[in-house]
Amino acid sequence: MQIRCYHCHKPYALSQEAVHAALTQIHEEKLHHFNAHCPHCGKSSHIATDALKRAAPNWKPGEVISEDGKQS
Ligand SMILES: [Zn+2]
Numbered sequence: 001m002q003i004r005c006y007h008c009h010k011p012y013a014l015s016q017e018a019v020h021a022a023l024t025q026i027h028e029e030k031l032h033h034f035n036a037h038c039p040h041c042g043k044s045s046h047i048a049t050d051a052l053k054r055a056a057p058n059w060k061p062g063e064v065i066s067e068d069g070k071q072s
Pocket residue numbers: 005006007008009010038039040041042043
């Protein structure tokens with residue numbers, strides 16, 4: 001998913017794996033948003049859970065996507 005940094009306003013991409021990892025972290029830690037770190041300025045931007053879910057509609061709690069793309 002594409003994210004626009006709240007601080008320096010530059011866009012950067014969050015990989016599908018990173019989106020899934022973020023959703024898993026949100027689920028396990030009962031967070032309301034995810035902090036994505038900007039590669040340009042290093043500051044974190046809040047990413048809404050809804051936006052992450054839209055970017056990864058196949059994500060489900062408890063599912064782990066391994067690096068080869070297969071679901072365990
Ligand atoms: Zn930035």
